[in-house]
Amino acid sequence: MLSAPPVEAETVEVAPIEASPAFDVADTQALVMSNTAVNGEYFHLTLAAAGLAMNAKAGQFFNIACPATDKDLPYLRRPMSVYRVVPSKGEIEFLYKVTGAGTRGLATLRAGDSTAVLGPLGNGFELNPRWKNIVVVGRGVGLATLAPLAEMAAERGIKVTAILSARSRGLVMSVERFAASGARVEVVTDEDGSSDPDNVERMLLRLIEKEGADAFFTCGSNRLMLLLKRVGATFQIQGQVAMEQQMACGLGMCFCCVRNFSAPNGTEQRRVCVDGPVFPLSEALSW
């Protein structure tokens, strides 16, 4: 076992949303450029959405209207993390898993259709320019949220190690994309047992020992979040977690999306849509 390293953790200042930043959220109809199946479960959606949408950054999300189908009449919009922004083309991409009424509807979109999107919403990931190494641990659809973070880090010269977890190799998303950004990628799966938290913990400890880690980032798994919280606390490595909660408005109006967080005096409810979806790992609680 390693003992905690002597480096002192730095606090990242997550900028609070200003009271009423004028009209920085677009409510617009976006043209579908493509919408293709990535594997049996995931779809990749590209929308033309110039303007405000281009300001979107890793960890932020859009609230997307999902078409009605023969079987489903989704009523509320569905929050979807920004998977990629391509300013040169005025395009924004999403990666989603077909699960229920909304995503089944989304999957029927064809190039040339359009759908309503609201965003960018929420607070994205924050990177401290002084960081050298960060560790990104994600699972399932959480990888959609983390993928653009790897590129953001690369642009700022921060080295990324990505531990990508999934049920099976075939279902690990975005390996190439993480790799292309320069990240070192480790794939762990349920299939070969490598995704077991104990094993991931061993990997983390090795990493910390070898080159240190300035911050942890995670999304998509409660077990992995708890692991990172614990390891982070032990080694005083701060972190950020992107959380999910059922939403209606995405704008802080309805209070549907609250979760409990640890606060100086006990726990406190915060709205995932405006207070997050990215929260300090140390304050996030099990879900």
Added chain:
Amino acid sequence: MLSAPPVEAETVEVAPIEASPAFDVADTQALVMSNTAVNGEYFHLTLAAAGLAMNAKAGQFFNIACPATDKDLPYLRRPMSVYRVVPSKGEIEFLYKVTGAGTRGLATLRAGDSTAVLGPLGNGFELNPRWKNIVVVGRGVGLATLAPLAEMAAERGIKVTAILSARSRGLVMSVERFAASGARVEVVTDEDGSSDPDNVERMLLRLIEKEGADAFFTCGSNRLMLLLKRVGATFQIQGQVAMEQQMACGLGMCFCCVRNFSAPNGTEQRRVCVDGPVFPLSEALSW
């Protein structure tokens, strides 16, 4: 003015629906073969619907499920008259006018889609084998209902004169089809004033004088129905009218579709879906 002709009107026995004829109505998913715009307002829908649907005859209808669209979520089915049955291909055709939520939804159907249909429903037109000449007077979408009647009459060697009324020449439906069945076709329009009831009455009187008329058939216009009722009463020419009323079930269950009819003791409510939609002209009342 003509006086009433001496011929005695024959009573057509419209066969009552048997109490529970076993399963003569199909509830089935039908494949769309084509669905094309006929002009600015009308669409022509062809469905593959072998089986019971092939028993459909002129004047009967189907209750058709209409797809949801971006803007409309039609809930109830929409009744549509049988426009043509092609037993050799197992196909059934409809002609409809795009008016509201349901027909806007129908208009989005593409070849290869499928939709649920229930039918054949209601009582169709009846032809007495002893008849020689009938006069068919229709307007607007009512022509969809009357077109197959002309062919049915031709098959039985009954001569048909069709007076087809519309706002303008461009909107008269099915002229060729009536003509191809051997019917003599007269087109009257609002545009040139020829559709005026007074003019149609003059045409009818001429017809009756020249070759007589054994029965009148009409659909689609209250004014024309009243005219035929009056002329028919004067000359003791019986007739049949296909009526419309808002429906829910189409099967006689909900009692939504009632209209008033004259009955031996005053007026009586009847269900358009099962007691009609074809009724004796003499019993039909203004709507």
Added chain:
Amino acid sequence: MVDLRVKIGRMTLRNPVMPASGTFSEGLARVFSFDHLGAVVTKTITAERRGGNPTPRVAEVGQGMLNSIGIPSKGVINFIDHIMPEYAACSAPLVVSVSAPTAEAFADIVRQLNVPGIAAIEANISCPNIEEDGKAFAMRAKSTAVVVDQLRKATTLPLWVKLTPNTGDVGAVAQAAQDNGADALVVANTILAMSIDTETFRPRLGSIMGGYSGPAIKPIVLRMVYQCAQAVDIPIIGCGGIAATEDAVEYMLAGAAAVQVGTATFVKPNAMLDVVDGLTRFCQRKGIAKVSDLTGAVLDRGMTVDQLEALP
């Protein structure tokens, strides 16, 4: 095999699926055989001949419809002489829905229906009580108690009492029905509603207001079934917006012993059969041997309705 039988008081139904009153008639026999149903329920009949409401009697509203059919009826004699024989060959028990404007008239019609071939009476007490202020009997516990008491004395047939959702206190009404001898409750009738054509400025129903039914009302009536299940011990038959197997399951979980399918039959004439088949498949998949095990099986233990917050 899954056991689909359910008990409603002393009756055992082949399965828990039946039509809702007024949304079913002999016409449906042209689509499928009624032998597949748990029971058949007639359109409400009255003692005398009645006309029904002006047209339009139907308006489509979202995922549902408004109707103002009223209760056109050819009277009880016509029913016994002409309608009942049509159901004679059907193996499903015949439940006859009745209505009347006073408690006494209710008792009268029920007495007339004391004939062989009728398996149960469904008292549609959602109709107005003309002796009080014209409000439906089932809007208040007191008027419910009076009419159910009279009905109970008038018949030995199983007595189902159909409640209205247009009340602020369905639990108390349910209890009044139970306390005065109802064998089962049907929850519920349509919700009073309205629609106006914004082009013509005219109400879309000939009688201005009408009853709202279909999928849109399901969450409201489901809540009432749950409330009634906590208030009474007699079986509850859930009715409101059921269109598919999951809807029937949802009602049973909330406390219903059986279900009635109404408006869905207009849109999908085979809806009832689909639910019967679907219940078998659902129970098989979930490893449930008897469909009746679903009744009241909602996992609400440890959860509480926050009295202070349930109503925003």
Added chain:
Amino acid sequence: MVDLRVKIGRMTLRNPVMPASGTFSEGLARVFSFDHLGAVVTKTITAERRGGNPTPRVAEVGQGMLNSIGIPSKGVINFIDHIMPEYAACSAPLVVSVSAPTAEAFADIVRQLNVPGIAAIEANISCPNIEEDGKAFAMRAKSTAVVVDQLRKATTLPLWVKLTPNTGDVGAVAQAAQDNGADALVVANTILAMSIDTETFRPRLGSIMGGYSGPAIKPIVLRMVYQCAQAVDIPIIGCGGIAATEDAVEYMLAGAAAVQVGTATFVKPNAMLDVVDGLTRFCQRKGIAKVSDLTGAVLDRGMTVDQLEALP
């Protein structure tokens, strides 16, 4: 130009469109300027700090949603010190929604809100009255009368009273509010409803039941607005399922002087602006000079609600 102004008692609003309480907050200022609205209405506040309900707090059901937010509140002091200043620059009048568990506590909070910058009070009396049996004040005329009377004595601000649809007698409740000094009525809050997950058998809301809102409830609440308009003379603000111009027109025809848009804003954040613009276009097309001419303009003359048949 179409005159969009409407009068609510002694207030004149720029146009008849405003948000429904709890479906609106400063966050929407990131999408459009509140200066376009007839008024702004806050989320309900209480005297004390409150937590709100367990999650999940939202469930999508058909064309609508269930919520069990409850009334989380940071208290009235926090509201005056921190929330009110955020609306200071906004030209639309600020309506503050309040709630309390007793009539006295209601009066108390209203007294504390007697500060400049508040244009009117909206009393959310759909919340439970803990002094009686926990039923919402607005479920009965008597408890409505008591609480409105106290509120009236406690403030000189315009007093809007928000009713609940979970009552069997909204007309009588409306009249009780008017008789005890309400300046306007808001009709109505959400409808109590429920949904169960048929896979997990668990209620889909953490607090089992919740409030149903959105397009699905429109025909029900519209009927209540029509009934209230016949029962009272004070202005009615319609609220329930309004998502587009035609919905607002429908409510005004039924008798509403103004409208509140709730859930639709979650689905279409610009819904309120669309309705404002749409009302101008609608009136232009119809040759209507003043939008207020729509109020109560339904063409129901000569039509009657058949008391005997309206409820099937």
